[in-house]
Structures are given as C-alpha cells and as structure tokens.
Amino acid sequence: xxxxxxSILLMGLGLGTTVTFASSHWLLAWMGLEMNTLAILPLMxxxxxxxxxxxxxxxxxxxxxxxxxxxxxxxTNAWLSGQWDIQHITHPLPTVxxxxxxxxxxxxxxxxxxxxxxxxxxxxxTGLVLSTWQKLAxxxxxxxxxxxxxxxxxxxxxxxxxxxxxxxxxxxxLRKVLAYSSVAHLGWMMVVMQFSTSLTALALxxxxxxxxxxxxxxxxxxxxxxNSLAMSWAKTPSVTALAPMMLLSLGGLPPLxxxxxxxxxxxxxxxxxxxLVATVAALSALLSLFFYLRVCYCLTFTSSPNNLxxxxxxxxxxxxxxxxxxxxxxxxxxxxxxSPAILSLTLxxx
Amino acid sequence: xxxxxxxxxxLLPTIWLSPxxxxxxxxxxxxxxxxxxxxxxxxxxxxxxxxxxxxxxxTDPLSTPLLVLTCWLLPLMILASQNHMAEEPINRQRTYxxxxxxxxxxxxxxxxxxxxxxxxxxFEATLIPTLIIITRWGNQTERLNAGVYFLFYTLAxxxxxxxxxxxxxNSTGSLSFLTxxxxxxxxxxxxxxxxxxxxxxxAFLVKMPLYGAHLWLPxxxxxxxxxxxxxLAAVLLKLGGYGMMRIIIILDPLTKQLSYPFIILAxxxxxxxxxxxxxxxxxxxxxxxxxxSHMGLVAAGILIQTPWGFTGALILMIAHGLTSSALFxxxxxxxxxxxxxxxxxxxxxxxxxxxxxxWWFMFTLANLALPPLPxxxxxxxxxxxLFNWSNWTLLLTGxxxxxxxxxxLHMFLTTQRGPTTSPILAIEPTHTREHLLMTLHLLPLLLLxxxxxxxxxxxx
Numbered sequence: 186x187x188x189x190x191x192s193i194l195l196m197g198l199g200l201g202t203t204v205t206f207a208s209s210h211w212l213l214a215w216m217g218l219e220m221n222t223l224a225i226l227p228l229m230x231x232x233x234x235x236x237x238x239x240x241x242x243x244x245x246x247x248x249x250x251x252x253x254x255x256x257x258x259x260x261t262n263a264w265l266s267g268q269w270d271i272q273h274i275t276h277p278l279p280t281v282x283x284x285x286x287x288x289x290x291x292x293x294x295x296x297x298x299x300x301x302x303x304x305x306x307x308x309x310x311t312g313l314v315l316s317t318w319q320k321l322a323x324x325x326x327x328x329x330x331x332x333x334x335x336x337x338x339x340x341x342x343x344x345x346x347x348x349x350x351x352x353x354x355x356x357x358x359l360r361k362v363l364a365y366s367s368v369a370h371l372g373w374m375m376v377v378m379q380f381s382t383s384l385t386a387l388a389l390x391x392x393x394x395x396x397x398x399x400x401x402x403x404x405x406x407x408x409x410x411x412n413s414l415a416m417s418w419a420k421t422p423s424v425t426a427l428a429p430m431m432l433l434s435l436g437g438l439p440p441l442x443x444x445x446x447x448x449x450x451x452x453x454x455x456x457x458x459x460x461l462v463a464t465v466a467a468l469s470a471l472l473s474l475f476f477y478l479r480v481c482y483c484l485t486f487t488s489s490p491n492n493l494x495x496x497x498x499x500x501x502x503x504x505x506x507x508x509x510x511x512x513x514x515x516x517x518x519x520x521x522x523x524s525p526a527i528l529s530l531t532l533x534x535x
Numbered sequence: 536x537x538x539x540x541x542x543x544x545x546l547l548p549t550i551w552l553s554p555x556x557x558x559x560x561x562x563x564x565x566x567x568x569x570x571x572x573x574x575x576x577x578x579x580x581x582x583x584x585x586x587x588x589x590x591x592x593x594t595d596p597l598s599t600p601l602l603v604l605t606c607w608l609l610p611l612m613i614l615a616s617q618n619h620m621a622e623e624p625i626n627r628q629r630t631y632x633x634x635x636x637x638x639x640x641x642x643x644x645x646x647x648x649x650x651x652x653x654x655x656x657x658f659e660a661t662l663i664p665t666l667i668i669i670t671r672w673g674n675q676t677e678r679l680n681a682g683v684y685f686l687f688y689t690l691a692x693x694x695x696x697x698x699x700x701x702x703x704x705n706s707t708g709s710l711s712f713l714t715x716x717x718x719x720x721x722x723x724x725x726x727x728x729x730x731x732x733x734x735x736x737x738a739f740l741v742k743m744p745l746y747g748a749h750l751w752l753p754x755x756x757x758x759x760x761x762x763x764x765x766x767l768a769a770v771l772l773k774l775g776g777y778g779m780m781r782i783i784i785i786l787d788p789l790t791k792q793l794s795y796p797f798i799i800l801a802x803x804x805x806x807x808x809x810x811x812x813x814x815x816x817x818x819x820x821x822x823x824x825x826x827x828s829h830m831g832l833v834a835a836g837i838l839i840q841t842p843w844g845f846t847g848a849l850i851l852m853i854a855h856g857l858t859s860s861a862l863f864x865x866x867x868x869x870x871x872x873x874x875x876x877x878x879x880x881x882x883x884x885x886x887x888x889x890x891x892x893x894w895w896f897m898f899t900l901a902n903l904a905l906p907p908l909p910x911x912x913x914x915x916x917x918x919x920x921l922f923n924w925s926n927w928t929l930l931l932t933g934x935x936x937x938x939x940x941x942x943x944l945h946m947f948l949t950t951q952r953g954p955t956t957s958p959i960l961a962i963e964p965t966h967t968r969e970h971l972l973m974t975l976h977l978l979p980l981l982l983l984x985x986x987x988x989x990x991x992x993x994x995x
Contacts, residue, residue, distance in 0.1 A: 426630065429667070438690075439659040440641075448697070455701040460727070463701075464734075467694035471687060478686065482679055486670040490623065521656075 186231050197224030198318060205322040211259035211269045215252060218290070218322055222248040225319065228311050229303075240306025244315075247299045251289040258282035271329050284332045284341075290323045292364075293341050293371050294348035301352070301364040309409070312360055313400035316367050317393045324374070324389055328382045338379050343465060345372025350472025357411045359403055362476055363396065366435060369473045370396075376466060377450045380457050386531040388446035391520075395443055398431045398513035405505050411483040418488040420500060424510075425488065429481040430518045436474035442520035445527060536587045536594065539573050539606060540643055546636045555625045559617050562632050566610040573606035577989050584993050585649075585713060592647035593713070600853050600990040601777055605642045605770050607979065608860065609635060612762040614972045615864050618871055619760065631672060634664040635762055642770055646777060651700050651710040654781070655693070658738075658774055662689055665771065668763040669755055681754035688751040692741030699734035703785075715785050723789045732789050735782050740797060742775030743830045746804020756823035757876070761867040764819065768826050768863060769856035776830070776852050779837050780845060780992075787840070794838045801838065802921075802931040804831035809938035813945060817876045818866045821946055822859060825902060828939060829855045832932070836917035842994040843920040849992040851913025854980065858901040858910060861976035865895055868969055869950070872962040878946070883955030891965050892951045894973040901980060903943040904936070909983045909990065 197220055205217030222245065229241040262279035263269050274280050285296070292300035304312045332338060349369025353362050370392045378385045402424060403409065406417045418425040434441035439448075447470060454463040520527050546565055553561045576587060576599045584595045594602060612635050620628050638661060645657035662685075670682035704710050707718060723732070741748040752772075756764050783790060808827040815821040829851060836848035868891060869881045885892040904911040914936070921928040983990060 422626070430663075433663060438663060439656040441663075444656070444659075451698055452701045452704075455698060456705055460698060460702055460731075463698045464695055467698060468691065471690055471694070474690070475683070475687070478683065482670065482682075486667065486679070486682070488671070 190227070194224050194228055197221075198228075198314070202318065202322045202325075206325050209271050211255075211262070211271055214271060214326055215255050215259065218248075218252055218255070221319060221322055222252065225311070225314065228314070229307055231311075232308065236306045237308075240303045243299055243306075244303045247303075248290060251286045254286035254289070255283055258286060271326065274330055277334065280330065280332050281334060281337060283330060284327070284334070284337060287323045287327050288341055288375075291320055291371055292368055293375060294345040294368055297345065297348060297352075297368045300368060301356075301361040304360045304364040304367075305358055307360070309360070309400050309404040312363070313397060313404075316363065316396050316400070320367075320371075320389065320393075324385070327378065328385060331379065331382060333379060335379060338375055339459075339462060342372045342374075342376030342378075343462065343469075345369065345375060346466055346469040347372075347472070350469050353473060353476045356476070359409055359411065359414075359480070362480065363399060366399075366473055366477070367392075367396065369469070372469075373446065373450055373466065376462065377453050380453050383528075383531045383533075384446070384449050384453055387528060388450065390527075390531060391442060391446045391517075394513050395431065395435045395517040398510065398517045399435065401505075401510040401513060402428050402431065405503055405507075405510060411480060414480070414484045415487070417484055421503075425485050427514055427518070429485045431514050432477045432481050432484075433474075434517045436477040437470045438474070440521050441518050442516065442527075445521055445524050449528070536576075536589065536592050536643075536647055538575075539569055539602075540592075540640070540647075542569050542572070543606075543636060543640050543643065547633055550629050550632050550636065558625070558628060558632070559613065563610055563613045566613060566636075570603075570606045570610055573603050576602060587647075588649075591649060591653065592644065593649050594647055596991070596993040597780060597849065598646045598777065600849060600992075601770070601773055602643060602646045604773070604853055604856050605639060605646065607975075608765060608769050608856075609639050611860065611864075611972060611975055612765050614968055614975075615765060615867060616760065616762045617968060618966070619867075631668070631762075634668055635766070638664045638668075638766055642774070645774060649712050651703075651712065651715075651782075654712075654778065655697060655700060658778065659690075659693060661771060661774065662686060665755075665759075665763065665767065668766075669759045672760045672763070673758040674760065675758060677754065678758035681751075681758035684751040685755040688741055688748060689738075692748070693738035695734035696738035699731050702731060703735075712781060718785065720787060721785060723786075728789060729793060732786055732793055735786060736779065736797070739775040739779035739782070740834065743772055743779070743834050744775070744827060745797060745834055746800045746807060746827065746831055749804065749808070749827045752827055753820050753823040756826065756863075757817065757819045761863060761870075764863040764867075765860040768822075768859040772826065772830055773852045773856060776833050776837060776848060779834070780848065783837060783840060790838070790840060798835050798838045801831040801834040802928060802935070804828070805835075805935035806931055806938060809935055809942060812942035813938070816878060818869065818878045818881075818946070818950070819863065819876050821878070821942065822862045822866060825862075825939070825942065826855070826859050828935065829859075832914060832917050832935065835921060835928075839920060839924045841920045841924070843916045843923075845994040846991050847913045847916030847918075847920065849913075850909050850987065850990050851917060853990045854901070854909040854913055854983070857976050857980050858898055861894070861898045861973060862902065864969070864972050864976065865891070865898065868965070873959070878949050880956065881959060882949060883951070883953045884959065885951040886955045887959055887962060888965050890970065894970075894977075895947055895951050897977055898973075899943045899947040903940040907984045908980055909987055910980075912987055 201220030208214040258279040289296040353365030374388045434443035437447040641660040648654040808824045833848045836844040918932045
C-alpha cells in the first residue's frame with residue numbers, strides 16, 4: 186500500500202482511540218469509535234481479495250450497527266437525564282443498550298458470530314490490529330460506565346468463556362482459533378468488571394501482550410493453518426521452542442504470565458461470594474486450553490527426531506523485525522514472578 | 536534450602552554452556568553433588584519441626600524425605616537417559632536435560648513451599664515439563680493422547696483446588712502451612728462446605744491417583760521415555776500424597792463423614808488394579824498399574840487420618856518411589872534392546888543377562904513388600920491402621936497383598952525364567968551404567984532399613 190495512505194490510515198486509527206480515551210462527551214466518544222472503524226476498513230481490504238473485502242464488509246456492518254446503537258442509547262440518556270456525560274449514565278435502559286452495543290463492538294458472546302469470519306478474512310497484521318488495538322476504545326468506555334447490572338455482565342462473561350472455548354475446538358485455521366481465544370479472554374475481562382476495573386484492565390493488558398506474540402509468531406512462520414506449522418522447527422528452532430510456552434500462557438497455565446489474570450480474577454470472584462461462577466470460569470479455561478495444546482502439538486511436540494536434511498524447506502532470512510516478537514514472547518512467559526509490579530501497572534488506572 | 540536450589544538453577548547454564556563431549560558427564564556430576572548436599576536436610580534440629588526456614592520455603596519431616604528423593608532422582612534420570620538420547624542432535628539433548636532440571640526446580644519449590652498458593656503454582660508448574668517430555672520424546676503415536684489425558688485430568692482436578700484455596704484465604708486470612716496447622720477448627724456446617732472439601736481433595740486424589748480417576752496414569756507412564764516414567768512414578772504421584780497430607784489437617788471434622796467413598800475406592804482400586812496387572816502383556820503398563828495399586832494403599836492410609844496411617848503412607852511413598860523407578864529402569868533396559876514392551880517377546884532373560892536378573896529379583900521382592908525393606912514397613916503400618924479403623928478392610932488389603940505378590944511373581948517369572956526366545960540371544964550385555972543405576976536405586980532402600988525414622992514424618 187502507498188506509504189502515505191498507510192500512514193494516514195494508521196494515524197486515523199491512533200487518533201480514533203485517543204479521541205475516545207480523552208472524551209467525556211458521548212458524541213465525541215462515538216466519533217472516536219467511528220474513526221477507528223473507518224480507518225481500519227481500507228487496511229482490511231488492502232489486498233482487494235474477495236475474502237478480504239467480505240471481511241471488511243461484515244466488519245463495517247457490525248461496527249456501524251453497534252455505533253448506531255451507542256448513538257441511540259446516549260441520546261436516550263440525554264433525553265432522560267439531561268446531560269451527555271459518559272460517567273453519569275444512571276438509568277438502566279441506556280446502560281443496558283450501551284453495554285450490549287459495546288459487546289457487539291468487542292465480539293463478546295452471544296454477539297460474537299462475526300469475529301471468527303472477519304479475522305479469517307484478514308492478513309495476520311490486520312488481524313493483530315483488530316484483536317488488540319480495536320479492543321482498547323470500547324473497553325475504555327465500558328470501564329468508565331462500570332455497569333451495575335450483575336446478571337447481564339456475569340452472563341455475558343460466562344457465555345463468552347464457554348462460547349469461546351467450545352467454538353474454537355474444531356478449527357484448523359489459526360486465525361479462527363485466535364478469534365475464539367479472543368472471545369474467551371473477553372469473557373474473563375467482563376466477568377470481573379463490576380467488582381474491580383483494574384483487574385479487567387490487567388486482563389486486557391496480558392491478553393494484548395499474549396495475542397501480539399501469537400500473531401507475530403504465526404506471521405514469522407508464514408502459516409495460517411495448523412498443517413503449515415509442522416515444518417517450523419526447520420525454519421526457526423528457537424521460535425518453535427518458545428511458542429508452546431506462549432500458547433500455554435494464553436491457556437492460563439501456571440507458572441506462565443497468562444495465569445496471573447485468571448488467578449486474580451478467581452480471587453476477586455471468591456471474595457464476592459461467587460464461588461460457583463469462579464469454578465465454572467476456571468473449568469471453561471480447559472476448553473480453550475485444548476485447542477491451544479493442539480496448536481502446540483502441531484508446532485513443536487510432533488517435530489522430527491533428527492534433522493531431516495532432505496525435506497527441509499528453504500531457510501530464507503525473514504524480513505520481519507524480530508524485536509516485537511521477542512519482547513512480547515518474553516513478557517507473555519516470564520511475568521508471573523513480578524506479579525505485584527504488573528498489578529500496580531493497572532491498579533491506579535481506575 | 537538455597538544451598539540446593541541455587542546450584543540446581545545454575546545447572547541450566549551449565550548444560551547449555553558445556554562442550555558437547557562433557558555434557559552428560561557434567562550434568563551427572565553436578566546433580567550428584569546437589570543430591571549429596573540435599574542429604575543435609577535429613578537432620579531435624581527444630582522443636583517446631585520446620586527447619587531451613589526462610590520467608591517462602593522451609594522443610595519439615597514430612598517434606599524432607601520427598602525432597603531428598605527428588606534430588607536423588609535427578610542423577611538417576613540423567614544416567615538412565617544417556618543411551619537413548621545419544622543419537623539426537625546436541626541441542627535437543629540439552630533441551631531434554633534442561634526439562635529434567637526445570638522439573639527438579641519446580642519440585643523443590645513445591646515440596647519446600649510454606650504457602651499453599653506457592654505450592655499450587657509449583658504443583659501445576661510441574662505439568663508443563665512433564666507434558667513436553669511425554670509428548671515430544673515418547674516413542675509411539677499414543678503419546679499425544681497420553682499428554683492430553685495427563686494434562687486435562689490433572690487440571691480438571693486442580694482448578695477447583697485453586698478456587699477452594701482462595702475461598703480458604705478469604706475466611707482465614709493466611710494460607711501459610713506454618714500457621715494453618717495451628718488454627719481453630721473451621722466452621723464447616725453448610726452444604727457448600729462439602730463441595731469446598733471436595734474441591735480441596737480432588738486435585739490430590741486425581742494426582743495420586745485414586746482408582747476412579749486413574750486413567751491418565753497408565754497412558755502417561757507407558758508413553759513417556761524412561762526419565763519421564765521415573766519422575767512420574769517416583770515423585771509426581773507423591774506430590775498428590777504430600778498435598779493431601781498437608782491439607783487434610785485443616786479439613787477435619789468434615790473428613791470423617793465425607794472420606795468414606797474415597798477410602799472404599801482406594802481399597803477397591805488396590806484389588807482391581809492388582810488384578811489388571813495379572814492380565815497385562817505390556818511390561819510398562821504392568822508396572823504403571825502396580826503404581827496405582829500401591830498409591831491406592833497410600834491414599835487409604837492418609838484418608839483415615841491416624842498417626843500410623845500417615846507414617847505408613849509416607850514410608851510407602853518413599854519406598855515405592857525408589858522401587859517403581861527401578862522397575863521402570865529395568866523395563867527400559869529391555870526396551871532399549873528389543874524396542875518392544877511386550878513381555879512375551881523378551882522372555883527367559885536370566886539365561887542371557889544373568890546379572891540383570893539379580894536386580895529384577897531384588898526389585899520384584901521390594902515390590903511385593905518383602906521384609907525387612909521399608910516397603911513392608913509402610914504397607915504393614917497402613918494395613919494395621921486400616922484394620923484398627925475397620926476390621927473389614929483386612930479383606931481388601933489382604934487380598935491386595937496376595938494379588939501384589941502374584942503379579943510381581945508373574946512379572947519376574949515371565950521376564951526372567953522360562954524358555955528364551957531366539958532373537959533375544961543376540962542382545963547386548965548389560966552396561967556398567969545400568970548396574971550403577973540399579974545400585975543407586977537399591978542402596979537407599981537398603982540403608983533405610985537401618986534408620987527408618989528418617990522417613991517417618993512427624994506423626995510418630
């Protein structure tokens with residue numbers, strides 16, 4: 186893509202999220218969300234492939250519907266309470282509508298059906314942007330509202346965890362697997378939102394780090410399905426050795442960093458007398474762990490016992506900058522021993 | 536404690552920076568040094584029982600035997616893996632030894648943990664290196680399924696444990712082993728407390744394994760390479776027993792009502808898995824099921840919560856750890872020569888490998904709990920305390936002892952005595968390395984006859 190066009194689009198993306206972060210008026214927040222949507226659409230369709238165009242179209246329709254609902258709900262709130270302030274939504278009707286609209290924007294179950302198909306149609310870099318950057322602005326709004334409707338929030342969270350877990354089980358396409366993993370992680374973030382917004386922010390931070398590492402790993406290995414992962418041990422032995430750790434961290438296994446948000450969220454839930462919800466949440470993580478484990482199997486655990494000199498693929502030097510991958514993989518594996526420091530990153534946020 | 540932990544951590548750079556000709560030698564030498572240092576934990580000077588105390592890790596008479604067993608096992612695993620790893624690329628060899636060392640680190644931290652969440656995290660942390668050892672370096676296709684069963688059975692049991700521990704922290708404020716043993720009894724009268732009790736116990740019962748939840752064990756033990764089988768049989772199962780012994784102290788008096796089905800399952804499992812052993816054709820599978828059988832006895836001993844039960848359980852855990860690991864090493868000597876685990880293919884070995892037959896004999900006798908070995912001491916103490924708890928258990932434990940003797944004898948007679956099949960005549964003689972391995976398994980067992988108080992724990 187023309188670098189000037191690319192820079193304008195990326196600046197638009199950055200500006201949109203920044204505007205939403207900085208806004209206290211609903212219309213300005215809505216404007217930031219729309220800027221994000223519009224800026225990412227050309228990025229999605231940049232390869233002019235029919236599948237990419239389809240993904241861009243689906244994304245546009247979903248996000249516009251959600252943004253329109255946000256506009257409607259904030260107008261309703263203005264009618265009912267006389268002001269447009271983001272943090273002063275007290276009436277339950279606009280609160281519920283905005284929560285549902287933001288869940289549609291994020292891809293929380295039961296409004297998640299668009300996410301796998303859209304991510305599948307994109308190349309890995311745009312998929313990364315969609316899975317990480319585009320989640321920040323809606324979460325900023327959700328965390329500011331802190332909706333106090335326990336039934337809605339908890340059920341959104343639990344259903345997301347279960348839908349993300351069960352939905353990802355039968356896929357071989359890596360982008361769909363990462364989309365369902367996104368849904369499941371969003372469920373974890375939602376379920377604790379009414380009790381501790383800083384834990385939601387922590388879960389979001391850890392999710393962004395781990396997902397960045399996952400997308401960058403698959404980009405380096407130039408593989409989009411599980412079959413093509415099988416020869417990665419010949420291309421990059423070190424990535425092949427570390428990627429299972431990153432994937433198991435996504436699955437939430439101790440002593441990797443992915444365990445930290447799950448541990449703290451379960452602790453918060455038990456403090457709030459929601460032991461059964463905590464147990465269901467913990468066990469639903471096993472569903473997602475199964476498909477992460479399957480990717481690990483394809484990637485590393487079935488690698489050949491010797492170096493097969495005859496059948497190795499061409500080992501061309503990769504042009505990808507390795508620093509982001511190295512940083513995000515190290516962070517996604519090693520952060521658990523410094524948990525208090527990581528928690529303090531998000532504790533003062535709210 | 537740090538005297539052992541830091542050298543173990545520093546073994547990792549040692550492995551990666553050693554020249555390839557000295558890799559296995561240096562790994563073995565330094566791990567033997569660490570094992571010998573760990574023996575210093577066996578003196579218990581403190582009144583309260585806890586020694587080598589710092590803020591996060593400490594040792595007491597319950598955890599010390601298991602810690603020493605863990606440290607002792609690392610050189611043995613390295614010895615056992617030398618042969619089958621010799622043809623792999625050098626970095627894969629380094630990775631393999633690093634996995635064994637990282638298992639060691641997590642196990643030392645697990646057994647030494649003073650706080651329950653630390654114990655939990657290290658308990659779970661041992662799963663990852665074991666999973667990698669089983670699925671990457673196992674030898675048959677079934678190893679993938681074995682890894683899945685291993686990971687998911689253990690996790691399904693231990694995630695409720697996390698919830699239960701955090702609930703406990705809310706009500707007691709602290710999860711330190713040092714203080715929870717001194718708390719006033721918890722008020723556990725509601726229905727939800729029964730689920731909480733089950734949440735605390737389930738992880739350890741699956742890990743031990745209890746008979747109903749034991750399906751992961753034969754798969755994992757059989758498909759793992761020799762170091763994986765050794766560490767699984769000798770130490771990882773004992774993590775379950777150790778955790779159960781720690782946590783059952785605070786679960787009283789609810790345990791008196793709720794432990795019945797588990798005691799029955801454990802005892803029935805002794806008989807059932809023993810009978811399954813009699814019908815096995817796969818040698819490693821036989822030893823795996825015999826592990827389930829012995830650990831069923833351990834589980835029953837812990838669940839009745841008597842001093843002799845606890846002591847017997849700990850002694851049987853240590854003795855079984857050494858015996859089972861040795862039997863897996865012996866099965867591996869067969870496997871390395873014939874690349875088959877079928878017992879009938881490697882029959883009559885006494886004619887071909889007579890020196891090895893001595894080791895087979897000694898460890899078979901240890902398996903069936905011959906006096907004066909500590910295996911008998913452990914089994915007898917458990918059986919006696921179970922008899923005291925209820926006279927009828929003698930039917931099951933007595934039958935279990937008889938069946939154990941039968942399958943041990945069957946294993947010995949099938950592999951050693953009888954006609955030798957003709958392909959077997961051409962196998963390699965026993966290596967000195969294998970003799971050393973067997974000696975290092977037997978020597979602690981024999982020495983423990985003379986001072987069993989080292990592994991008695993704090994109950995007696």
